[in-house]
Amino acid sequence: MTRPTASGLSPARLIRPLVRGLVPYIPGEQPKFRGLIKLNTNENPYPPSPKVLDAVKAAADGRLRLYPNPTAQPLREKLARFHRCNPDNILVGNGSDELLAMAVRCFVEPVARHARRAPALVQFFTPSYSLYPVLADIQGARQNPVPLNPDFTLPPLSELKRGKQWDLEAALTFITTPNAPSGRGYGTDQLLKLCQAQRGVVVLDEAYVDFAQENALSLALKYPHVLVARTFSKAYSLCFQRVGYLIGHPELISALHKIRDSYNVNGLGQIAAAATLDDLPYYRANFRRIIVTREKLSRQLCKLGFTVLPSQTNFILVRPPRSAAADWLQKLRDQNILVRWFDQPATREYLRITIGAPREAQSLIKAVTKYLAKTSSTSP
Numbered sequence: 001m002t003r004p005t006a007s008g009l010s011p012a013r014l015i016r017p018l019v020r021g022l023v024p025y026i027p028g029e030q031p032k033f034r035g036l037i038k039l040n041t042n043e044n045p046y047p048p049s050p051k052v053l054d055a056v057k058a059a060a061d062g063r064l065r066l067y068p069n070p071t072a073q074p075l076r077e078k079l080a081r082f083h084r085c086n087p088d089n090i091l092v093g094n095g096s097d098e099l100l101a102m103a104v105r106c107f108v109e110p111v112a113r114h115a116r117r118a119p120a121l122v123q124f125f126t127p128s129y130s131l132y133p134v135l136a137d138i139q140g141a142r143q144n145p146v147p148l149n150p151d152f153t154l155p156p157l158s159e160l161k162r163g164k165q166w167d168l169e170a171a172l173t174f175i176t177t178p179n180a181p182s183g184r185g186y187g188t189d190q191l192l193k194l195c196q197a198q199r200g201v202v203v204l205d206e207a208y209v210d211f212a213q214e215n216a217l218s219l220a221l222k223y224p225h226v227l228v229a230r231t232f233s234k235a236y237s238l239c240f241q242r243v244g245y246l247i248g249h250p251e252l253i254s255a256l257h258k259i260r261d262s263y264n265v266n267g268l269g270q271i272a273a274a275a276t277l278d279d280l281p282y283y284r285a286n287f288r289r290i291i292v293t294r295e296k297l298s299r300q301l302c303k304l305g306f307t308v309l310p311s312q313t314n315f316i317l318v319r320p321p322r323s324a325a326a327d328w329l330q331k332l333r334d335q336n337i338l339v340r341w342f343d344q345p346a347t348r349e350y351l352r353i354t355i356g357a358p359r360e361a362q363s364l365i366k367a368v369t370k371y372l373a374k375t376s377s378t379s380p
């Protein structure tokens with residue numbers, strides 16, 4: 001519905017050509033109704049610690065009229081103690097998504113439409129986080145999606161170099177580790193080799209690292225061109241508050257500060273995140289619960305004929321038997337169970353299932369068993 005403006009011209013002409021051509025990122029659906037089992041966006045089934053809820057409630061008073069701390073200083077100090085680094089190694093964002101976008105704006109040179117220079121390169125593996133190509137497009141950057149091995153493991157550096165598609169000069173390389181949507185963990189030794197070879201900035205997106213066996217934070221504190229992105233959303237049950245952070249060399253961090261909105265992290269989010277760090281044992285118990293549920297659910301789905309990829313995250317990628325993944329998506333939805341399906345060549349045969357509470361996992365098994373019984377009785 002593009003109604004003409006007062007001048008009689010279409011509003012579309014007011015929008016930059018690049019923006020007119022953008023295809024936006026599509027987040028998982030967020031319906032919320034009673035009885036819905038929501039296993040589609042990797043939210044944590046356990047609530048934030050009671051101490052976090054108390055801190056947020058205590059802060060919700062007349063002080064809401066005041067601006068929050070512009071650099072999230074108290075939270076950065078706590079994070080620095082937690083990770084044994086300095087506050088100037090840390091930048092807090094409105095979710096880690098904001099920080100990924102800022103990294104593109106900070107390190108990737110856009111090119112004017114008629115310039116002779118080729119646009120800078122944003123590089124990432126596929127499949128991985130589907131936000132990266134969208135961020136590259138917004139910046140007007142070239143993108144270099146490099147396929148993972150067919151079993152979603154990371155190709156070794158020697159192979160990447162031989163394959164020639166991998167670009168050691170890319171301005172910015174995103175590596176989701178552990179990976180989404182595959183759930184695969186990558187060894188720090190392998191990441192180290194990739195980082196050492198890379199001449200541009202490398203962002204290790206560790207959104208799910210608390211469910212993994214190892215993390216690569218040491219690389220961000222050792223190499224000036226490596227940044228690690230973390231979030232309070234997944235492991236720390238705080239999606240609603242939108243708090244993430246980057247760790248890296250003070251020079252890159254202060255460059256990012258320059259392009260940051262003055263008050264990019266809302267006050268209640270800062271308070272909730274800081275209170276989270278005061279109650280880590282509560283969260284560590286939840287990580288263990290989620291991992292136990294993950295391993296049990298994986299075994300049960302295997303027995304029912306699913307191919308289940310090993311996971312180092314709070315979700316599993318599975319290939320369902322008999323019917324197409326898209327049909328399974330619909331059949332589960334008919335039973336009020338929401339999972340995620342990515343309609344891309346490498347992932348089309350799979351469903352991504354968030355690890356919920358044990359009761360939700362059992363409802364899923366029940367629904368799967370029911371559907372399998374139906375398909376076997378109707379097939380010849």
Ligand SMILES: *Cc1c(COP(=O)(O)O)cnc(C)c1O
Pocket residue numbers: 094095096097098129176180205207230231232233234239242243244
């Ligand atoms: C969820 C997710 C994020 C974003 O998390 P927010 O902090 O909520 O913005 C970043 N990277 C990956 C791989 C994710 O899955």
